[in-house]
Amino acid sequence: MSPASDLLANTLAQTDFHPGLPQQRRLYEAAKAAIHQHLLGAGNKLPSSRDLARDLSVARNTVIAAFEQLAAEGYVTSTLGSGTYVADIQTLTPVGAKTTVRAATSATINAPPLSKRGMQITEFAAGPRFEIQPFVPGDADFSSFPFKLWQRLQNRVWREARSELLDYGDSGGHLPLRQAIAEYLRISRSVKVSVEQIMITSGTQQSLDLCAQLLADVGDTAWVEDPCYWGARRVFEACDLVLHPITVDADGMALEAADLATNPRLIYVTPSHQYPTGAVMSLARRRELLDVAVRKNAWILEDDYDSEFRYTGRPLAALQGLDTGDRVVYMGTFSKVLYPGIKVGYMVVPPALSESFKIALYDLQRPGQLMVQAALADFISLGHFTTHIRKIRQIYGSRRELLRKTLVNQFGPQLSQRVTISSEESGLHLVVELPEHVDDVALEKLAAESGMAVKALSTYYLAPPVRRGLLVGYAYVTPDKIAYYGKLLASVIQSGVR
Ligand SMILES: Cc1ncc(COP(=O)(O)O)c(C=O)c1O
Structure with a gap:
């Protein structure tokens, strides 16, 4: 629409x-x-x-x-x-x-x-609304958040009554949190990082905004994946950058000669799990992109928003870990693993940028919430973060499998030949890819009438040709609801593909 x-x-x-x-x-x-x-x-x-x-x-x-x-x-x-x-x-x-x-x-x-x-910003207003409804892509199950434990950690911070934690946060965020994140990223994501490179932000949205403001000028070109995460797209548009969409295939962003003829300042990618298709960027493509960024003097913004949710095998290493030219700004968020309202994310910036980012973060955003940052630092360094990830990974993995099975069983052999369910074993949603002629926006609407908030894949594209499909989130949906709504969704899809 x-x-x-x-x-x-x-x-x-x-x-x-x-x-x-x-x-x-x-x-x-x-x-x-x-x-x-x-x-x-x-x-x-x-x-x-x-x-x-x-x-x-x-x-x-x-x-x-x-x-x-x-x-x-x-x-x-x-x-x-x-x-x-x-x-x-x-x-x-x-x-x-x-x-x-x-x-x-x-x-x-x-x-x-x-x-x-x-x-321009308000005219768009078509980004998904985060309603808690079956199959909203991207929603996590907040009911499994360890409330009591979090309360204890928060209480301890408040009891210590350290008045400096009530101030604005200068120097890129609360040091113990930056240390804990650096340690986590080195071990779990193979990110090359020193504490000095870490900036705590109020989430990826703010990280992207800072990068757009500090690294690009009005009218500069930003390469974005097509289809693209609407949040990133909105930030770049609001900063008056020119978006150059680049086709995504099964190996991630696929550069062609016409793309290489343009000169980007920023390159926005989600290599570990392309949003929304789920494609994983191949090693060859990662190397090529790093190479291109050096040649074009461009910055790669790596949005690593959900790689904690990999259900089989080890999480993939970040693109940043392969970067020898200091061209990558790596971004992560606690929105998915903890809860979106925590509004804490982070960036790993190349060493040469860290001082400038600290200054801009303070002058433009006046960051705060050091009490939350202190509790979060304890949460990570005491091992609760990895325990929580293990727990929800297991819950979401089994929900993913249940949803896939429910849909496949319901589709039957004939429909299964015409409809593909994304096979990447990660993330918080799967993509049901539909034949070209199917109107996925109409199916989104039809599903909404039955209380299901799936999103049409075609609406994430900036340029034709678009692929048709539905993004189906499963993390938030309990198994009994997956069984019930999964059947309903299959019949909605059936009616559209027929
Ligand atoms: C691709 C992508 N990046 C980042 C985020 C999270 O952003 P934030 O940290 O601003 O909540 C999301 C949330 O849905 C997302 O889908």
């Missing part, structure tokens, strides 16, 4: 939005409000009447009538064969004098509250 469809669908889903009016009038009101609030900005192309009718599940005539009304009042312009575009309501020259007055007044009242960048 396009961002515009999503925006209008959300407005129409509000039961108190003009409840008494007919559908076409509600749609007209929804679009008009969005244009006045600059959520649909001047020059934006609206979806075709056919697409919008499909996305909103209304008759096409309803959309056409709403578009005609908007065009008559000057809110949109339509050109045959080219589509419908949002007009610039500041310079509106509507049909009648009465409308002129009304439109001009409301445009003044609704003077754009946001910058152009702000409007």
